[in-house]
Amino acid sequence: MVQLTDDCFRGDERLMPLDEALDLLAERIVPVVEQESVPLVSAAGRVLAEDIVSTRNVPPHDNSAVDGYVVRHADLPESGELELEIIDRAAAGHPATASIGAGQAIRIFTGAATPEGGDSIFMQEDTQASEDGTKVIVPAGLKSGANYRKAGEDISVGDVILSKGRRLRPQDLGLAASIGTETVQVFRQLRAAIFSTGDEVREPGQPLAVGDIYDANRFILRGLVEKLGVAVTDLGILPDDEPTIRDALDRASRDHDVILTSGGVSVGEEDHIKPAVEALGSLHFWRLAVKPGRPVALGQVGKVPFVGLPGNPAAAMVTFLRFARPMILQLAGDAKTAPLIVRVASAFKHKKKEGRREWVRASILTDNNGMPTAQKFPREGAGVLSSISGSDGLVELPEEMTQLEPGDMVDFISFNEVGA
Secondary structure (H helix, E strand, C coil): CCCCCCCCCCCCCCCECHHHHHHHHHHHCCCCCCEEEEEHHHCCCCEECCCEECCCCECCCCEECCCEEEECHHHCCCCCEEEEEEEEEEECCECCCCCCCCCEEEEECCCCECCCCCCEEEEHHHCEECCCCCEEEEECCCCCCCCEECCCCCECCCCEEECCCCECCHHHHHHHHCCCCCEEEEECCCEEEEEEECCCEECCCCCCCCCCEECCHHHHHHHHHHHCCCEEEEEEEECCCHHHHHHHHHHHHHCCCEEEEECCCCCCCCCCHHHHHHHHEEEEEECECEECCCCEEEEEECCEEEEEECCCHHHHHHHHHHHHHHHHHHHCCCCCCCCCCEEEEECCCEECCCCCEEEEEEEEEECCCCCEEEEECCCCCCCCCHHHHCCCEEEEECCCCCEECCCCEEEEEECCCCCC
16 A cells, blocks of 8 residues: 655645646655566556566567568579579478578468578569469569568567556557566556545435535546546545544545545535544645646545545546646556647637646647647636537646637647546
8 A cells, every 4th residue: 555654745835837746746656565466468557567578589580571482692683583493381380391592492471480591582473483383483683681570670588678667558468478478567556535525416316406416526536547547446425524524534544545536625614524634644735826726635644645636627637637647647656647748739819827837628620731720619617517528638838828829839638648
């Protein structure tokens, strides 16, 4: 289980730039130390706890890149054609037994081990074989070594093919399998507890009284956390009762690595999360220079980190993706915590306040020249949940910008990139 030092999340009261906040988290968060060995077939989405070093070459032997004929380059004429005797046949898994001598060739197929004596391969469409399959006519002009794949061309013995901290993708599993890997050493899967609070909050399907609302943020939060490969315990909706919340937090801290919620972390008479967390550990508010997003609550329940996100859906999602997500990835031992950001042209005008990072919900459209452009969602409020569902991602505007014009290049974070 993750164990943090006391007051790990203590910050200050000024508006903190996002990059500074992320740097502070990187300094203060340590990954889960427990490791386990899992079968390669079950390792998708897990984070490597140690390098995978190859003990063999890939491919393991010289082989053919094409269907054709293996020849000796020294036999080939400078011009004209040459007739060669076909002495053997090589297919994948069925190597030739003969060695190529002067004036000879061997029929070969893609992936087959190359026979001794040959050093170059003609593609079959560049040759003309006799009807009885005993002779082949080859032209001049073939480069020495043509269509040969050398042993170790892809991977050599001693190569680090996958590094510690890498989250394993399907193609990574294939790479590991290509060197014969059966099991991999990974960090233990993180365990997260999530919950909502509020006497007015209801589960979908329940009737609503006047003043009641359905719980939407918990479904967003659970999906985002699970996409990170984290095992989630959903504690449901807790009532506005400090002893009940405190008891749930205390029990969750015993067998989870992080606790998350959204909304309800304030100083009002009905906001009971703050005193409950403080009774069991500590709670600090990080005032980030961002929009959307109120202060993010970071604390500890005992030694287990607690994250309290804003209650408005757009603010909750943005602060999760750009702040909480990197923190959780670092806890999980993932070496890649920053999202891929691509540059696209803006198709809209936007005015913003200097000194804060801002995110605009946008979709990617194609302009008249076939180039991708970012189009702003027509409604911008932090509580407009449809703006998140109806967009492809976020346009990220830097602190120094005050005015955006159509055609300006902007940074874009796709929801697909961050599992949203």
